[in-house]
Amino acid sequence: MKTRMMLLRLTAAVIMTAVAPVGLCERICIEAETAENLTAPMIIVGATTTNAEKVKAASGDAYLEIPEGSGNPPKVNSGSAVFRFTVEKDGDFILWCRVWWNGECSNSFTMQIDDSAPFAFGQDGTYKAWHWVKAPPNLKCLKLTKGEHVLIVSNREDGVKLDQILLTTDRKYVPVDVETPSGIRSANAESK
Numbered sequence: 217m218k219t220r221m222m223l224l225r226l227t228a229a230v231i232m233t234a235v236a237p238v239g240l241c242e243r244i245c246i247e248a249e250t251a252e253n254l255t256a257p258m259i260i261v262g263a264t265t266t267n268a269e270k271v272k273a274a275s276g277d278a279y280l281e282i283p284e285g286s287g288n289p290p291k292v293n294s295g296s297a298v299f300r301f302t303v304e305k306d307g308d309f310i311l312w313c314r315v316w317w318n319g320e321c322s323n324s325f326t327m328q329i330d331d332s333a334p335f336a337f338g339q340d341g342t343y344k345a346w347h348w349v350k351a352p353p354n355l356k357c358l359k360l361t362k363g364e365h366v367l368i369v370s371n372r373e374d375g376v377k378l379d380q381i382l383l384t385t386d387r388k389y390v391p392v393d394v395e396t397p398s399g400i401r402s403a404n405a406e407s408k
């Protein structure tokens with residue numbers, strides 16, 4: 217009986233150690249097309265739009281786009297999307313975005329978190345394919361406190377697409393394919 221109790225305690229301890237580390241990391245995944253306050257030339261491309269081939273590979277069958285030729289600053293300064301999300305506890309976050317770039321002059325967004333200084337996101341060399349890109353390292357604005365935050369994605373170059381946004385405190389995690397969305401809708405529902 218004593219041995220059995222010890223075995224039970226040991227099993228419980230093993231299970232708890234196995235589960236605990238997962239809960240330490242926070243993960244927020246937002247579908248780009250759930251943005252609020254969208255301004256042109258940033259648009260939502262969905263299943264009903266003509267770009268069917270690219271839509272197929274996008275999570276949720278939809279994404280945001282600043283169409284090629286629709287203009288970038290200083291010619292066209294407008295074009296933005298606003299995302300609201302809730303952080304459970306203070307943490308250093310890594311920001312990833314699943315994007316599609318048309319080319320060298322179509323491979324970046326301007327991003328801003330809360331009232332922090334805006335930063336350039338992207339400028340990598342993977343074109344005409346959905347892929348994940350990480351925000352520049354050591355951004356102070358990614359030290360997020362518990363509570364609601366705002367991410368603004370805006371026009372820097374046209375010919376760009378945004379499918380998903382991932383914020384995680386897991387520094388080792390590297391997204392590969394589409395991610396399971398969490399985040400914005402439930403966060404909004406909770407705050408209302």
Ligand SMILES: [Ca+2]
Binds near residue numbers: 321
């Ligand atoms: Ca560029």
Ligand SMILES: [Ca+2]
Binds near residue numbers: 275379
């Ligand atoms: Ca999407």
